[in-house]
Amino acid sequence: MPWRMSYSRKALVSMAVGLVMALGPSLASAQETFKLGIVTFLSGPAAESFGVPAQKAGQFMIAQLNSGAIPRPYDRPGFGGLKIEPVFIDENGGATKQVQELRNLYQRDNVDAVVGYIGSGDCLAVAPVAEELKKLLVLMDCGTPRIFEEASYDYVFRTASHATMDNVALVRYMKAHSIKMETLSAINQDYAWGQDSRADFLAAAAQLYPNVALQADVLPKFGAGQYGTEISALVGAGSDVVYSSLWGGDLQAFILQSTPRGLAKHSQIVLSAADHVLPPLGDKMPDGIILGARGAYGLMSPNTPLNNWFFKGFETSTGGYPIQAAYRITQSLLGLKTAIEKAMADNDGKKPTAEQIAAALKGSQWESPGGLIRMTLGNGHQATQPIAISRTKYDAEKKRVELVDIENFAADCVNPPPGLKAIDWIKAGFAGAKCN
Numbered sequence: 108m109p110w111r112m113s114y115s116r117k118a119l120v121s122m123a124v125g126l127v128m129a130l131g132p133s134l135a136s137a138q139e140t141f142k143l144g145i146v147t148f149l150s151g152p153a154a155e156s157f158g159v160p161a162q163k164a165g166q167f168m169i170a171q172l173n174s175g176a177i178p179r180p181y182d183r184p185g186f187g188g189l190k191i192e193p194v195f196i197d198e199n200g201g202a203t204k205q206v207q208e209l210r211n212l213y214q215r216d217n218v219d220a221v222v223g224y225i226g227s228g229d230c231l232a233v234a235p236v237a238e239e240l241k242k243l244l245v246l247m248d249c250g251t252p253r254i255f256e257e258a259s260y261d262y263v264f265r266t267a268s269h270a271t272m273d274n275v276a277l278v279r280y281m282k283a284h285s286i287k288m289e290t291l292s293a294i295n296q297d298y299a300w301g302q303d304s305r306a307d308f309l310a311a312a313a314q315l316y317p318n319v320a321l322q323a324d325v326l327p328k329f330g331a332g333q334y335g336t337e338i339s340a341l342v343g344a345g346s347d348v349v350y351s352s353l354w355g356g357d358l359q360a361f362i363l364q365s366t367p368r369g370l371a372k373h374s375q376i377v378l379s380a381a382d383h384v385l386p387p388l389g390d391k392m393p394d395g396i397i398l399g400a401r402g403a404y405g406l407m408s409p410n411t412p413l414n415n416w417f418f419k420g421f422e423t424s425t426g427g428y429p430i431q432a433a434y435r436i437t438q439s440l441l442g443l444k445t446a447i448e449k450a451m452a453d454n455d456g457k458k459p460t461a462e463q464i465a466a467a468l469k470g471s472q473w474e475s476p477g478g479l480i481r482m483t484l485g486n487g488h489q490a491t492q493p494i495a496i497s498r499t500k501y502d503a504e505k506k507r508v509e510l511v512d513i514e515n516f517a518a519d520c521v522n523p524p525p526g527l528k529a530i531d532w533i534k535a536g537f538a539g540a541k542c543n
Contacts, residue, residue: 139458141189141447143169144196144212146223147436151199152330152356156383157225157432160425161247162195164433165222167424168440169193178416181441187448189458194218198225202232209233213242220245220461222439225432227251227300228329234263243461245468247439248432250352250380250401251299252307252529255485262461264468264488266439266480268522270300270352271529272494273379273399274307275521275537280397280496280514281348282315286375289316292323292346294337294361296353301326304352304379310533322346330357338365342373349374359384366393382406383430385499385508392508396499402477404434406510407495414476429476438475438492445473481518484525491522517541 145165148158169191171177175184185191194216196208205224212218220243224230230249235258237244244263246254250270254263281288291312295301305326312319323344325337338361341349349370353361358381370376371393382400385392400407405428408414417437421429429437446468450459453467470487473480478493497510520542523532532538 139189140192141186141220141458142192142194142216142218144194144209144216144218144221144223145436146196146198146205146208146212146221147432148199148225148355149195149197152332152360153225153354154199155356156359156387156430157355158198160383160427160430161225161432161436163425164421164429165193165195165436165440167421168437171420172440172444178413181444183448186444187451187456189447196223198223198229202226202228205229206232206236209236209244210240213237213240219243220443220464222247222436222443224249226329227253227303228298230254230265231299234258234260238262241461243464245439245443248401248435249300251303253299253303255489256528259486260488262465264442264465264482264490265485266442266482266490267402267435268490268492268494268518269529270304270379270401271307271523271533272491272518272521273352273401274304275311275533276494276496276516277308277350277377277379277397277399278311278315279516279521279542281377283514284512286348286377286397288312288319288348288375290320290322290344290346291316291348291350292341292344292374293321293350294323294325294327294334294341294353295351296329296331296357297326298329300354301329301352305350306530307533308350308352308379310530314533314536327357332357332360334361334364338368338370341365342368342370346374349376350379351376352379354380354383359388362388362393363391366391371396380431382510383432386427386430389507390501390503392499392501394498394500397496398499398510399494399496400431401494402431402434403493403495403515404477405430407497407513407515408434408477411474411476413474417476434475434477438473438477438480441475442468442471442473442480442490446471479518484523491518493518494521517543 246265381398449467450463
């Protein structure tokens with residue numbers, strides 16, 4: 108009898124091993140994790156209106172992903188059964204610090220991939236490092252077109268449109284709504300994002316308003332905070348339009364300082380990336396400001412099942428509606444999930460390598476709460492997407508700024524085609540643009 112019992116145990120062990128081998132990668136995958144570095148501003152002037160909402164959206168989405176609670180086709184738990192384990196890092200501190208933090212994420216924390224970065228200077232600094240280390244990096248925001256126009260990468264992706272879309276859409280909106288712009292002034296931050304946004308807006312304006320004259324043109328440093336001198340120049344110029352790509356705490360400070368001096372009463376203010384400051388500013392934001400959100404986001408987002416689920420879920424979870432940063436990190440996570448699950452399907456269900464995920468993400472497309480994301484530029488590494496532009500109007504009953512006169516623009520109307528640098532495409536009269 109003891110011998111027979113021993114035999115039975117051996118048989119059971121053998122059967123168990125056979126079962127594991129038969130289930131193979133699917134069982135192993137369910138027990139593995141996918142360690143994900145997430146970089147966003149958790150301190151400093153960009154945190155309140157931008158970085159922290161991105162963090163909250165990341166936390167909300169990862170919880171929903173891990174529990175399989177997202178509507179189809181995203182309802183498989185985690186990343187193809189891999190539980191997502193996030194590691195959040197503060198983006199504040201400058202590009203040199205971010206380069207070291209990125210190395211730490213890959214080499215010390217052993218993350219499988221990194222999603223993040225809002226500042227254009229940070230993106231330009233970290234992208235070559237990820238490529239050097241042959242590690243997957245998904246840039247979720249940063250607007251400068253230079254990343255894939257001046258370099259080619261195998262391991263680096265950006266899952267959102269660059270800033271050209273914002274500025275072309277703004278000028279198209281102004282023209283469609285008969286905004287007078289014989290004279291123009293501008294205020295932009297003196298680094299990649301501000302410089303490139305300014306160049307794109309001025310070039311687009313020259314196409315649709317060929318006789319426009321540039322007057323005051325000021326470039327304060329990022330994080331300046333005090334804009335008395337610049338506002339004096341803008342008010343003194345008295346231009347028909349004042350354009351700005353200021354964002355985060357800088358934009359909040361500019362609005363709070365310029366409104367008492369009457370800038371919005373004498374000039375039409377147009378802002379390329381401003382929906383994220385509406386909740387903190389509230390009734391301090393003047394009515395009639397023309398603004399974009401760097402996509403069809405927040406109060407300009409589409410009425411789709413996926414967006415309705417996301418909007419309501421985020422609002423319930425955090426107490427506020429989702430703005431640009433929340434949408435940007437969400438579409439990065441959904442794009443990464445789509446690529447990982449495709450790579451796993453092509454790899455017998457095994458956890459994919461960085462190279463396999465990169466191959467699946469390259470040239471892909473997926474639905475997001477803000478619309479369809481297509482990796483059409485940068486040899487399949489740079490996304491394009493639709494965008495919406497609108498005007499501000501404070502609603503005293505709701506106690507929040509509402510957005511009115513919303514107009515949507517298709518991705519192919521406001522993004523350059525493959526093979527053309529953004530500024531060259533604008534100067535060529537938006538060659539090949541497909542607008543309704």
